[in-house]
Amino acid sequence: MKKVALAVTLFIGALLLYAAKDFSVWGHLQSPASASPVSKHFIADTGVDTEVPNMVTAVLADYRGFDTMFETVVIFIAGIAIIAILRRTGADADSPAIQRESDVVAEPDLIVTNTVRLLIPVIQLFAFYVLAHGHVSPGGGFQGGVIMGASFILVALAWDLPKALDRLSVDRAIMLAGVGILIYAGIGLFSMLLGGEFLDYAELSHVLPVSREMARYHAMLGVEIGVAFTVTTVMFAIYANLSTRGRLEGGL
Amino acid sequence: MFGEEGLLNELLVERFNYCVYVVLLLIGLYAMIAKNNLIKKLIGMSIFQTAIILFYVSIGVKEGATIPIYLAEHDPHGHHAEHIVHLDEANTIDVSEENATPLRLSHEQDHGHHAPRSLTDEETLGYANPLPHVLMLTAIVVGVATLGVALALTQRIYRAYGTIEEDAVLAAIQAEDAATVIPDVLATKPKAKKG
Amino acid sequence: MTGLALFNLFILVFMVVAAVISLRVKDLLTASVVFGIYSFLMCLLWAEMGAVDVAFTEAAVGAGVSAVFLVATVFNVKRSSSD
């Protein structure tokens, strides 16, 4: 196997280096990728089309919003697939070969829990900030969602999983993840029903008291919230399942 | 395009990022194929994917460009709104004059009705290309999703076979296959019918 | 060589080193943590290259959540690896 792997690796490496001589110079301003009408349009007209200062957010949530919808769906799929793979049904018990040390039932450490108690509000506040401020600065629904999810994971790490599950059970997490997608796709569908194409947020200006551009701006915030819902809950659900081999009890 | 000795120089100095991306990609690929431990394979997989992301981000780099967020003077909601004169409701903007007299404040400026304008070609050169960044956000997400599912599979395999070494898992599977008896689903014993 | 290019070079070299270490070391927990370091270096590099959003995401996902997932799995399976 090692020899096969080495041969494959060397072959691929040779191909990649062969192509490297054809690359445009590092950071060249007129390379086809940088000078193409598409990326020029993104840089020049994002402000006009959507009024969002952060071009990445605008491209992510509006121009290529369909991609991002499926990106959210991918996260959702990961959550569902992991639960489906790890959830135990009647017959499949652990292999006798596993001699896992009986679950360490350690008392939560005083210093750790108190520090975490102080940290979590800050983390969650920051998550909201990242989510809401994604139009103007780096960030957005996905990053905010991951940070939010991390705060739940932190609870599970500092105390134990049941304490975190009290706040957000796995079933509820998957439900909320579904709600996140419903928000995203729902905004898309709603703008379709208003007469545009799927995800054509500009049509929302028929129901919102704003211009077409600002309708895009606000709808983007809406879909980012949807993304954040899905990501937060799925990240936590994945952690909850992975850390306990699907039993959802005990700590790490 | 480049001389004989220029190639190495070019590869190592001007395209060092490209070279490192190739190296990381190969490290990841090798680990995915050759490593025996399932978790090592997955770490290799993540390295492999991040290498590709590094490549994409490298495409988006522009010499001397800033990050793809509008500077204050281009910001659709920023203070540029103050130095654009609204000639009429159709938002005609004299771009050539804007640089010459950047601070022509207009008194009837309404902050709710400012006009974001399209950037000139010259100005677009100042921002990095946002498209590869967007693509790679998606790719990172796909990467973590794949990693999560693969880790769940690893745990499932461990639960059933008690090991995460590939050869041991294969051996366990072969032993299981050898032990499987094909059940004769027909209740009747055919031989007995014969006489 | 400008300071930025030197910084770049520094990170690139360390990244390769981190990648190799995380794949060579036999203790999977160490491997996971070194993988987190690798991701963090990668995120620094991207931030330096102007891809702030990507860097932010990688910091949250690669160095944060991915590493936690790996650690969580390692705790639930064998900690040592044969290679």
Added chain:
Amino acid sequence: MSENSIALIFAFPLFGAVFCALFGRKSPNLCHPISVASLAGALGAGIETLRRVIASEANEVSYFFGGWNADAYPRGVGIEFRADYLGTLIMLVVVGVAFLVAWYSKLPVAEETPEKEGYFYSLFLLQVTGLAGISLTGDAFNLYVLIEVAALTGYGLIAMGSARAAAATFKYVILGTIGASFYLLGVGYLYMKTGTLNMVGIEQFITDNESLADSAAMQVAFVFVCLGVLMKMAFFPFHAWLPSAYFHAPTTTSCLLAPLVTKVMIYVMIRMLLTVFGVEFSFKNTHDDEGNIWTEVLPWLVVLAILCAATMALAQRDVKKMLTYLIVAEVGYMVGGVWVYNYYGLIGSIFHIISDACMTLCLFLGVGIILRKRKTTHFDGLRGLFRKMPFTMTGFFIGGFSIIGLPPTCGFFSKWYLITGGMLAERWEYIVALMFSTMVMVVLFFRLIERIHLAVTESGENIGHGHGDLALPKSETFFDEAPLSMLIPLLLSAGVVLVIGVFNQDVVNLLQDFLEPFNLPKGTGR
């Protein structure tokens, strides 16, 4: 609403999947009706799309998500979905197959994956969303995202079964990720050289800049895209994951994945070759007079693939496992049909995607019923099945005859075009391989017929009444047909196999309209 039919193809299964996940825990009985209904809606939207494509002047309909029209904005700013005859037909096959499988799935899902119905149907519908998206998307990166959607749902659907399935899936994850990442890398190189991700835009750029044909990066992009797609479709050296993954997967999963996943990836290859890189670049890009390395080498690989897979299929003693190897062989057929580089070969290849999806569906639905009745698909478990389940077995054998290539079925016509293409291109080795594997399939299915009708054991021992009499004992021949919810989809799929066979000319006409502009060689290719 008609102008949004393309979006509805996705909206139906997407929302269906979310609802399945929402209600699956509380009321698992809702999931099956939701899936069937949403797929029926998608099928309706798909048929409407086909109608619009036929009615349109350019034989294609574009749909721009987010309203980023190509008229008002540069093409490629938003994400475009493009329905031409090729994509629309494949999409219809995907949605149609999924609809039949969803109908069929009520009992097997409840029995094989209890307590997980909600998750199962959710993944099932998202898989359909991904595959249907792949067949319509006009954006190279969006294609990657959708490939990953399909792949991740596939991992979940397969691994939901036994631990063996999980072990097989792990291999699939590794190979699938390498394949998808290679594709992504190829798209990266394409983007670097052309500056756009829109398929039309890329093709335009390549035709406008002839120097690109000699560019190393473009060639490497081509290699990586092809390599990635070949890996995803389980082409011969990369097929290791397929047989065991599909064999151990839950019944419904293998019924859905086996007919669709590999075929859709072949569609992706055709799409990339014809409408992204362009015929000129893909087939004629030669630096010397020797001809393109791909058109020279790949047909030989195809021959190897078909021969190996057919031989492996011959060695199996289990129907389901045998069918999984036949899939690998069929992949070889279709890849070969593309790479012999001939008009008829391509028609055959595309037509074979359609007919192979239908007949594989038919066979796997049949096998699913056998598995449910007999708890095994080993040859020994098949004895006397025809008397017990005459309708099931008839449906199953219609699929079998089609895969052999007997005339009234669609398999005959697609194979006919493949062979014509091979002959006109003078790729005799390909034809020999096709003939060989046809022979193997004849042997396999007649062996099955023997097992099912007569009282012989696997080793050929007579266990009937006496030496001359191979009839089964009475106790083994009572009528015991499959439940209607499983039988009707099977018979419908068998009907589709026959209908496509009878009306093959209509399908071929559509494909001819699609392929005509590409100026493929209609005579000898070398």
